[in-house]
Amino acid sequence: MKNKFSVFCIILGLVFCFSVANVMAISEKQENAIVDNCEKIKDSLKNIQKADAKARVFLGSHYETVLSKYVTSLNVRLVENNLSKSNLIDNQNELAKTKEAFSTTFVDYQKELEELVAMDCRVEPEKFYEKLISVRVKRKNVALGVSKMRELAIKNIKLVKDLKENL
């Protein structure tokens, strides 16, 4: 019982230290810069938010075109001609899944970014910086989705070229 309590205290202590270390992961110089440039930083974030909304609409509509007007249409036609290929079907499924993930990660990122913009960086510069780090991670996930979609579209070209050679 005593041992269990000691282990619990150690874990609690570690969690506390880790939390404190995270909050303190900002230098005084950085803290002052955030407080001094608070409005400027927020304006930049709002501009990024607007530009990102534009990028999502642009990319989202083109991803939809690639998926529904090309990849899916080709697979339907292949089935009709009894030439259905499992690798092309897999590619279509992966494209659909990645497109869906792109929308989900974008919404997660925008939620986090909105919370960051709503924070008062003059009052809570440390928490603001912590949130900024988290927003960076979410943005990176969206960027990864963009790369993955491109990769899959290029793969589709390769698969169709192979199909053409074996027709």
Add this chain to the structure above:
Amino acid sequence: MTTGGRNLVLLGVGSILIAFIMTGVSLAVYHNSGDIYLDRSRPGFLPDEEELKEEEVKEEEYEFSKTGTLSEEVLDEYLKHLKEEIEIIDSYEEPFNTGLLSDESLGIPAEDKE
């Protein structure tokens, strides 16, 4: 006030209350579902004039037919149009560039732990 008049007032107040509750619920769903972040018709996110002009100029989009036979020529046409579509996607300069949120871009000095 007559009973009919009182009932009329109650009906009016009740309707207004229901309208408020329904609007609140709709806004909560709109926000929590994340649709708000995909909606460009909200203030501050409306497309600018240039974008609207681009939309108007946009040619009719190609769509690969779901029916018909398949030949090398048909697949060549598919590949040609798909490559063009990917080029359009690539023309969007650095979407979600991670550098934009860097300390440097936001005017925060580099980490300098004391």
